[in-house]
Amino acid sequence: MTDYSEQNTQQPYNRADEPPTTVRPVMQTDNPYASTRGSITSKQLPAFDEAIINKYNRSGPRYTSYPTALEFTPIPDSFEAIGLETKILQNREGRAPLSLYFHIPFCRHLCYYCACNKIITKKNSDSGDYLQYLIAEITHKRRLLSTPEGSDKPLVKQLHLGGGTPTFLRDEEMVQLWEFLQTQFEFLPEDEGDYSIEIDPRELSENTLKILRNLGFNRISLGVQDLDETVQIAVNRVHSAELIESVLTEARELGFRSINIDLIYGLPHQTPDTLDKTVNRIIEMSPDRLSVFNYAHLPERFKAQRQIKDEDLPSPATKLTMLGSTVNTLTEAGYQYIGIDHFAKPDDELAIAQREGKLHRNFQGYTIMGDCDLLGFGVSSISQVSNANTRYILQNDTDLQNYQAKIDMTKINPTVMPAVKYIKTSIKDRLREYVIMNLLCHDYLDFKDVNQKFGIDAITYFINEIQQLGAMQDDRLIDMDAAGIRVLPRGRLLGRNVAMVFDEYLEKKHQNRFSKVI
Secondary structure, eight states: OOOHHHHHTTSSOOOTTSOOOOOOOSSOOOOTTOOOOSSOOTTTSOOOOHHHHHHHOOBOOOOSSSSOGGGOEEOOOSHHHHTHHHHHHHHSOTTSOEEEEEEEOEESSOOTTOOSOOEEOOOHHHHHHHHHHHHHHHHHHHTTOOOOTTOSSOEEEEEEEEESOGGGSOHHHHHHHHHHHHHHOEEOOTTTSEEEEEEOGGGOOTTHHHHHHHHTOOEEEEEEEOOOHHHHHHHTOOOOHHHHHHHHHHHHHHTOSEEEEEEEESOTTOOHHHHHHHHHHHHHHOOSEEEEEEOOOOTTTOGGGGGSOGGGSOOHHHHHHHHHHHHHHHHHTTOEEEETTEEEOTTSHHHHHHHTTOOEEETTEEESOTTOEEEEESTTOEEEEEETTEEEEEEEOSSHHHHHHHHHHHHHOTTOOSEEEEEEOOHHHHHHHHHHHHHHHHSEEEHHHHHHHHTSOHHHHTHHHHHHTHHHHHTTSEEEOSSEEEEOGGGGGGHHHHHHTTOTTOOGGGGGGSOBOO
């Protein structure tokens, strides 16, 4: 390992105590994060090493933002603070495109593994009432947004409906929402934009997929979790493999360009054999992307999980066996490991963006639309808006009644806005975010690139973090030299652990709020 403390004395200047400045180079160099991953090669495959994973497997955030959502603080209820979200939206750069997120909190069935803020109901009227609140919030926020020169509407490049179960909205309600959005925003053509929705395959009407495709949705995500009947019964999410296959077949015939399937390992009654059968059956269905999540059993925090008995859960050692087998099976089948539970075919947009050094990560997970401001609508939704060197992260109330009361207030007092919590990032936060996200998206940090973008000497500035990474270098999780930090195949499944070293907010008080990395 390089002795960075000795090397540091030879640096021409020491600016570790000075703040970064986002000084831009006169000439932009070639993208240092682009790679030659034209095809899956052994250099890119994650290496599964049970002993190493056990050594480094500790709790940590998923870094859909930095700082993470744990750093939210309440927006003060004062005259000055009431205008905070208004000012943020008014001052955003009008040329910056938008990514829109809509949170639909309703489900018709309670899945026992769930760790989300969902409302279980079968009343169709709930969706209609909620839709009117969404439309009111859209109208209220839209009036504050500036537009690009030559246009009378803000440009939208990405849209996503999550939940809950977004298809809890009736088909005609989905049409109503989509048509209303067309009056408020300018959308890229569907062959250029990214318009996605999460689907419970059990809750589709005969025409739902056709309607979604005709509207312009081009990507869908299906919650499958497991195909074993015993496991499905234990988590109260029962459906057949034939149903999933029929949905995928119809989606392909309709022209959806990307289909994602969610799986979970660590569920009750799962075994390495049953999960292996599920994974191989899913591979036969050939989705474009897969998300393979670790089930974190936290019944003290999530009421639904109290239906799951501890004795029915696989042991930690068995979970590691399942993970290792799943990783090997998917990569052998040709899927590219993107990072943090995500896999994609080599010709999928995510995989291409990663190879080209253009992959990003935000509250919607991995994305190719990193130049967008994110606007969230609905209960608990989150927005990310950049102004110059500052980024604001805002969250609506997580309680449905409180959210609706806030929207009702906006109709009476236009100065009221729906966000109740926020984070204001500093330029130092933006620097560390840049470091963390490049490690998680591209398995690499280029020191020269960081120096140019932030006006610092990265080795000097991060000397303490570099020294902390020494053990990981000894264990061949990473490789460090004067050019940068590379996450090696042996460390790819532990990329979050590498990123956590650069997290200034990660304190012991937060550890019980996260699940294990693996």
